[in-house]
Amino acid sequence: MFIFLLIEIFSRSVPQACHTDLHAGQYYTLPTAQLRTLFPHGLPYRFQMQIKTFNEACVMVRQPALELISYLKKADYSRPALRYILYGETGCGKTMSLCHALHFCATQGWMVLHIPDAHLWVKNCRELLPSSSRPGRLDQPLQASLWLKNFKTTNDRFLSKIKTTQRYVWTKRETTEEGRPLGELVDQGVARVKSSSDVVGALLRELRLQAGGAAEGAFRLAVAVDGVNALWGRTTLKKEDKSEVLPEELTLVHNLRKMLRNDWSGGAILTTLSHTGSLYKPRSAYLPMELLGEEGFDTMDPFVPVPVSSYTEKEFESCYLYYMDRHWLQHPHSQTEEGKKELIFLSNRNPSILERLCATL
Amino acid sequence: MIWRSVDLRRTALRTLLQLQLNMAASTFCPVLLPLSRINCKLNGIYTLISLNKTAAYSTGLSVKKTGAKTGLPQRGGKELRRQIKQVLQPRTERMAVDQDWTAVYPTAASFKADAVPLPVRMGYPVKKGVPPSKKGNLELLKIPNFLHLTPNAIKKQCEALKPFCTEWPAALDSDEKCEKHFPIQVQKKDYVFAGPSLRHPDARIVTLTVKLSSLNLDDHARKKMIKLSGERYNKDTDTLTITADSCPLKQQNHDYAMYMLTVLYHESWKIEAWEKEKTRADMEEYVWEDSPSQKNILETLLRIRPLSEQQEEGEVREELLGREEVQEYKDSVTKLKNEGETEGNMQQYKEAVKKLLSI
Numbered sequence: 057m058f059i060f061l062l063i064e065i066f067s068r069s070v071p072q073a074c075h076t077d078l079h080a081g082q083y084y085t086l087p088t089a090q091l092r093t094l095f096p097h098g099l100p101y102r103f104q105m106q107i108k109t110f111n112e113a114c115v116m117v118r119q120p121a122l123e124l125i126s127y128l129k130k131a132d133y134s135r136p137a138l139r140y141i142l143y144g145e146t147g148c149g150k151t152m153s154l155c156h157a158l159h160f161c162a163t164q165g166w167m168v169l170h171i172p173d174a175h176l177w178v179k180n181c182r183e184l185l186p187s188s189s190r191p192g193r194l195d196q197p198l199q200a201s202l203w204l205k206n207f208k209t210t211n212d213r214f215l216s217k218i219k220t221t222q223r224y225v226w227t228k229r230e231t232t233e234e235g236r237p238l239g240e241l242v243d244q245g246v247a248r249v250k251s252s253s254d255v256v257g258a259l260l261r262e263l264r265l266q267a268g269g270a271a272e273g274a275f276r277l278a279v280a281v282d283g284v285n286a287l288w289g290r291t292t293l294k295k296e297d298k299s300e301v302l303p304e305e306l307t308l309v310h311n312l313r314k315m316l317r318n319d320w321s322g323g324a325i326l327t328t329l330s331h332t333g334s335l336y337k338p339r340s341a342y343l344p345m346e347l348l349g350e351e352g353f354d355t356m357d358p359f360v361p362v363p364v365s366s367y368t369e370k371e372f373e374s375c376y377l378y379y380m381d382r383h384w385l386q387h388p389h390s391q392t393e394e395g396k397k398e399l400i401f402l403s404n405r406n407p408s409i410l411e412r413l414c415a416t417l
Numbered sequence: 418m419i420w421r422s423v424d425l426r427r428t429a430l431r432t433l434l435q436l437q438l439n440m441a442a443s444t445f446c447p448v449l450l451p452l453s454r455i456n457c458k459l460n461g462i463y464t465l466i467s468l469n470k471t472a473a474y475s476t477g478l479s480v481k482k483t484g485a486k487t488g489l490p491q492r493g494g495k496e497l498r499r500q501i502k503q504v505l506q507p508r509t510e511r512m513a514v515d516q517d518w519t520a521v522y523p524t525a526a527s528f529k530a531d532a533v534p535l536p537v538r539m540g541y542p543v544k545k546g547v548p549p550s551k552k553g554n555l556e557l558l559k560i561p562n563f564l565h566l567t568p569n570a571i572k573k574q575c576e577a578l579k580p581f582c583t584e585w586p587a588a589l590d591s592d593e594k595c596e597k598h599f600p601i602q603v604q605k606k607d608y609v610f611a612g613p614s615l616r617h618p619d620a621r622i623v624t625l626t627v628k629l630s631s632l633n634l635d636d637h638a639r640k641k642m643i644k645l646s647g648e649r650y651n652k653d654t655d656t657l658t659i660t661a662d663s664c665p666l667k668q669q670n671h672d673y674a675m676y677m678l679t680v681l682y683h684e685s686w687k688i689e690a691w692e693k694e695k696t697r698a699d700m701e702e703y704v705w706e707d708s709p710s711q712k713n714i715l716e717t718l719l720r721i722r723p724l725s726e727q728q729e730e731g732e733v734r735e736e737l738l739g740r741e742e743v744q745e746y747k748d749s750v751t752k753l754k755n756e757g758e759t760e761g762n763m764q765q766y767k768e769a770v771k772k773l774l775s776i
Contacts, residue, residue, distance in 0.1 A: 135774075138774060319716075344758070344763070345758045354709035358717065358746070358773065360767060360774075361763050363763070
């Protein structure tokens with residue numbers, strides 16, 4: 057029985073796109089080469105540590121991700137982009153489900169626009185420059201240039217094919233002409249850090265206009281934002297006169313909000329709500345309206361909420377067997393039935409708590 | 418421990434002897450009266466007893482007189498020992514199970530550990546301990562107790578009050594009938610007070626409760642009344658409570674409360690000119706018409722199927738809003754916003770969105 061289950065948990069040979077409900081609870085491996093290009097900044101920190109330890113990236117196939125992928129398969133891409141919000145309690149696997157869905161999009165040849173954590177853009181910013189292009193807005197050069205670098209790593213092959221539709225003037229001496237490849241735009245942003253926030257805005261605009269076009273260079277765009285509730289919450293940034301910065305005064309946030317509207321077609325908008333990292337929200341808040349607030353809900357409406365919950369019994373079994381297989385559980389008591397029951401009780405089948413517990417064993 | 422028992426015995430003896438000496442002094446031995454101190458030798462212990470000339474309180478103990486012998490108490494006899502034992506024991510050990518509790522606590526009194534036969538414990542336990550017992554427990558003394566208000570005691574009080582009451586009208590046999598015929602309820606309190614004056618200051622307070630469903634109010638009037646009453650309105654029970662205590666007399670406060678109710682009622686029916694400027698933020702509940710949600714959904718639907726030249730925008734709008742999926746979506750959003758967010762509401766919203774956008 058034990059050996060039979062062991063063989064069952066790995067579904068390496070099945071191609072990613074064909075994952076169905078039968079594979080729920082099983083693990084599949086992400087190829088390492090794809091990992092570096094696709095997720096330079098997307099995976100949760102503890103999962104990255106796990107990849108380093110186990111020397112492989114094994115992701116469990118779970119029901120929320122399967123649901124999301126089924127919607128993506130069935131959607132009509134000539135219609136306006138659909139918005140999906142993954143919500144659930146802390147540590148239930150929203151970011152992992154999002155990464156799973158993004159991997160699916162990448163294997164289908166989509167372009168992936170992944171903002172790993174929107175909360176990073178509304179707090180702990182060392183440099184806030186007043187925007188050169190618009191008065192009253194604030195730029196965040198460091199965050200913007202870092203994100204552009206990672207974006208380039210992910211989507212290099214698209215950047216040479218897509219052309220700009222408009223002339224952009226950055227400074228008196230620097231411009232980007234119409235018809236230049238997007239790669240040049242991104243390089244401009246990475247090189248000239250001062251104007252990187254505006255570059256991000258221009259990039260988003262270009263992608264919005266050109267996604268899902270009928271031409272042969274057409275591509276589908278997956279916009280993935282983790283922690284989307286940061287865009288409508290409060291910030292901890294202060295202006296020089298010690299007054300609080302509103303999120304709409306930040307260029308990055310303003311442009312991202314425009315991207316999340318469903319006035320463009322040819323792609324999908326996948327987002328997660330995140331309480332960890334959120335500012336000024338009570339610890340028990342995890343439902344969409346609580347975290348997004350009135351304004352956020354009204355902007356994201358209509359969206360498809362996808363709930364993510366803790367492991368089911370089958371999924372817990374699968375995770376436990378995976379750790380056993382990797383010899384991760386060293387404590388002798390954890391390998392017994394009693395120990396397993398203790399783990400269930402202590403973690404309440406919450407994935408992140410279970411992972412932390414097993415790391416100490 | 419030994420000294421303690423000796424002390425107890427000493428005090429017990431003292432009380433006994435005091436009693437007997439007093440009785441003896443008053444009745445049989447006038448000789449002893451002028452003596453202020455008597456040295457007695459009892460069981461090898463010299464005790465000093467001071468005789469109280471003036472007060473001779475009875476402790477309620479019925480000390481049996483041994484046979485025909487009167488005068489000075491028996492020394493060291495079985496009788497004496499039994500009597501001492503009775504004084505030493507707490508009253509609880511002599512209580513029968515079916516005793517009359519109202520005799521033990523006829524009025525409000527502080528907690529007496531020796532008179533309450535319950536093993537009560539109260540207080541913060543020391544480490545590795547339990548809450549302290551009731552003997553000498555100050556915490557139990559400090560708190561108010563209702564030992565004088567047992568159901569039996571209240572029954573007795575009700576029986577005593579019955580001669581002063583009139584009969585309850587037979588027609589009002591259910592709460593709904595009372596509510597229907599007497600929607601306004603007025604509560605007044607009377608106090609029996611003994612102080613510099615016989616009047617209790619809180620006796621002037623008058624509380625008036627009325628259910629808004631029993632008043633004749635339309636939608637606007639009801640909302641305005643709720644806004645005007647503010648804190649005095651309870652949403653769960655739909656009652657408005659007006660407490661009047663600003664006048665010195667009860668009758669005046671009663672009139673004032675009735676006046677307040679009348680004024681509230683008439684004012685809420687009036688529509689002022691500035692009420693036209695009511696914004697979405699002032700609304701008590703979420704209304705889907707003209708909300709951002711409605712705008713979003715219309716825009717989305719129009720983007721899915723853009724307008725052709727013949728169709729008019731207004732007509733298309735009406736037609737889209739009339740569709741069943743849009744109505745379902747509207748219901749789910751209104752429910753989410755008004756009733757708060759739950760998993761069930763979210764599921765309903767999800768189904769509505771899926772149907773609407775044909776996922």
